Amino acid sequence: MxxxxxxxxxxxxxxxxxxxxxxxxxxxxxxxxxxxxxxxxxxxxxxxxxxxxxxxxxxxxxxxxxxxxxxxxxxxxxxxxxxxxxxxxxxxxxxxxxxxxxxxxxxxxxxxxxxxxxxxxxxxxxxxxxxxxxxxxxxxxxxxxxxxxxxxxxxxxxxxxxxxxxxxxxxxxxxxxxxxxxxxxxxxxxxxxxxxxxxxxxxxxxxxxxxxxxxxxxxxxxxxxxxxxxxxxxxxxxxxxxxxxxxxxxxxxxxxxxxxxxxxxxxxxxxxxxxxxxxxxxxxxxxxxxxxxxxxxxxxxxxxxxxxxxxxxxxxxxxxxxxxxxxxxxxxxxxxxxxxxxxxxxxxxxxxxxxxxxxxxKHFISAFGEHVIGEEIEKALQYAMQRHPEVEVTECTVAPMVAPPQGGLPYHEWLVEFATPPADPVTFAEDLDRRLTELNVYYDDLITGSILRPLVITSLPKNAFINYMRSEGKLGGQNKVPRLSNDRKIADGLKQS
CATH class of the missing domain: 3.40.50 (Rossmann fold)
Known part of the structure; x- marks a missing residue:
């Protein structure tokens, strides 16, 4: 010693x-x-x-x-x-x-x-x-x-x-x-x-x-x-x-x-x-x-x-x-x-x-009165990953889609960079959504009341988050992407990166 x-x-x-x-x-x-x-x-x-x-x-x-x-x-x-x-x-x-x-x-x-x-x-x-x-x-x-x-x-x-x-x-x-x-x-x-x-x-x-x-x-x-x-x-x-x-x-x-x-x-x-x-x-x-x-x-x-x-x-x-x-x-x-x-x-x-x-x-989604917070996002993700052990997530963030370009009900969009994607993406998304309804009664009410449709996962290419942080001049150090936000700024930036 x-x-x-x-x-x-x-x-x-x-x-x-x-x-x-x-x-x-x-x-x-x-x-x-x-x-x-x-x-x-x-x-x-x-x-x-x-x-x-x-x-x-x-x-x-x-x-x-x-x-x-x-x-x-x-x-x-x-x-x-x-x-x-x-x-x-x-x-x-x-x-x-x-x-x-x-x-x-x-x-x-x-x-x-x-x-x-x-x-x-x-x-x-x-x-x-x-x-x-x-x-x-x-x-x-x-x-x-x-x-x-x-x-x-x-x-x-x-x-x-x-x-x-x-x-x-x-x-x-x-x-x-x-x-x-x-x-x-x-x-x-x-x-x-x-x-x-x-x-x-x-x-x-x-x-x-x-x-x-x-x-x-x-x-x-x-x-x-x-x-x-x-x-x-x-x-x-x-x-x-x-x-x-x-x-x-x-x-x-x-x-x-x-x-x-x-x-x-x-x-x-x-x-x-x-x-x-x-x-x-x-x-x-x-x-x-x-x-x-x-x-x-x-x-x-x-x-x-x-x-x-x-x-x-x-x-x-x-x-x-x-x-x-x-x-x-x-x-x-x-x-x-x-x-x-x-x-x-x-x-x-x-x-x-x-x-x-x-x-x-101030990091929450309440575009429809649901007030989903970071802890609920983390727990839902952890639950779904436990049910799909093959999944590895590099990074993710969540944003509201208030006016879907394809029409229909609004929803929460999960933008996920997978290191290993789910073998069954549909069931993975269903497990995420089910756990979120269990964690947040307001979100559950919006889903069951057909105000929101269930969440949608957008799979991002490798290094999407790194490229986004680079474009914002925030790569490295103590910087990190918020897990969720109440607007589309980060979500749209990630799709463009």
Whole structure:
């Protein structure tokens, strides 16, 4: 056992012992963070605008701080970009994480000296939880790859600006830098496909033990390696033992990824966002991701059915229930206040607080009042694939067809890129549709009432999603295609790609 593997064992024990203490006191820990955040930001411009000096309870906090998205936050961000200090948080942010917004164009999400440990330590702790539970630490002595965006940064108003994954790359612990790949120079290549080929050149002869990234881009990495070598990943990387992923639901990718690997490997799911590291998988046996209640974020939750109300009901962690869908709202030491993350989650446990990510609050289909959400799409797809085990899906998305060009009733169009298509496409589509009617009563009513016809599958050619993302300038990095949308923009773009 090497020195990294050996030293990780007592560190993992220390981290998990501390974690267990705050896991047992979730509501109290969160109340403490509410007070600490308010007290530290009381003299900021935002704190003065929202009368933080008069806030002494959660009820008062809810009254003082409205729910906002990036557009609402943008005027404060603009002041920071023009050099003003003490706007959202004391001083100036250390970084802005630059990310794409659907309505706001480029978004600049602040990362402060106080919030940076949330991003760095949470990624570390996810691995240490795995080490502690399994006793497996040898992977730390071999090569580790993190498929990420470029670490190159720009500067404005004295603040470094870059992609979150690139920012985090600058803070990889020194003891891991010597076995981290790709090298800095290759990681700085902007064009994803050029970068991917260089990454393969650099890694293909190395003892890779940990591979991390968003599943569709890891799949692309694996596919290129197999095409080049004619071998499964287990034969190219016999030391590969741990896959770390986040950003999308893993289930639709699981079969194809493990088929490419050629053996089962352990996996750890994470839930990082530019706005904060929200949760990670702390156990190989327990369902869900551990919500990080002691990491500089005060969480609020809005039942999804109330989200678009004029004044939606906001809940603290003490008020959530298992099995219900909530939109996630964060208040943090990055200077985000009442900020709607855009994600929806469902609690699978409140002792401790563990969640499943169920979708995006604005990614849904409700062209006919059905309000089908991402979780229902994922479950229907998983069900149909279980009934048709030969099927492998590379990627899919769903959109409404309100006015079919061939006439007849409208329907949901499933645009699917199959790695292996169903032997019986008609039955596969019927199984998808049946499961969706079981999951969503409104969709069922529309089908049985002959308002909608059953869903239609459009099979897309190989690399359709890659070609679409390339045409949008979003190939690689942290980008992914939404699983569903309420309009035809993505669907029509895919058909043209």
């Amino acid at each position: 090497g020195i990294r593997a050996l030293l990780s064992l007592p560190l993992a024990r220390y981290i998990v012992d501390n974690q267990r203490r705050w896991m047992a006191e979730g509501p109290a820990i969160q109340a403490g963070w509410q007070n600490k955040l308010i007290n530290k930001a009381v003299s900021t411009r935002f704190g003065k605008d929202h009368f933080f000096k008069d806030v002494h309870s959660y009820d008062e906090f809810r009254e003082a701080v409205p729910i906002r998205d990036y557009e609402d936050l943008k005027p404060y961000v603009e002041k920071i970009l023009h050099g003003e200090p003490d706007v959202l948080w004391p001083g100036k942010p250390t970084y802005f994480a630059k990310t794409s917004g659907t309505t706001s164009g480029v978004k600049y999400i602040p990362i402060t000296a106080d919030s940076l440990p949330n991003h760095i330590n949470s990624a570390r702790d996810a691995l240490l939880n795995y080490v502690h539970e399994t006793g497996k630490s040898d992977f730390l002595d071999k090569k580790l790859i993190f498929l990420s965006g470029s670490p190159e940064l720009t500067t404005k108003a004295g603040i470094h600006i870059g992609r979150l994954s690139g920012i985090v790359n600058h803070h990889v612990p020194a003891y891991l830098r010597t076995n981290q790949l790709p090298t800095y120079e290759i990681n700085c290549i902007d064009d994803w496909e050029t970068k991917l080929e260089k990454i393969i050149d650099e890694t293909i002869q190395q003892p890779m033990s940990l591979i991390s990234g968003i599943p569709p881009w890891v799949q692309m990495y694996f596919d290129r390696i197999r095409a080049r070598t004619g071998q499964d990943i287990k034969d190219v990387f016999p030391d590969f033992s741990l896959f770390v992923y986040g950003g999308v639901n893993f289930e639709p990718y699981r079969a194809k990824l493990f088929e490419a690997i050629g053996k089962r490997v352990d996996s750890v799911e994470t839930y990082p966002a530019s706005e904060g590291f929200i949760a990670y998988q702390d156990s190989q046996t327990a369902e869900g991701l551990l919500l990080l209640l002691n990491s500089g974020i005060f969480f609020e939750f809005i039942p999804t059915e109330n989200y678009f109300d004029e004044k939606p009901r906001r809940l603290s962690i003490a008020e959530v229930e298992v099995g219900k869908n909530y939109a996630v709202i964060i208040n943090s030491n990055a200077g985000l206040w009442g900020y709607s993350l855009g994600d929806t989650v469902k609690f699978v446990s409140t002792d401790p607080y563990r969640i499943l990510v169920t979708g995006r609050i």
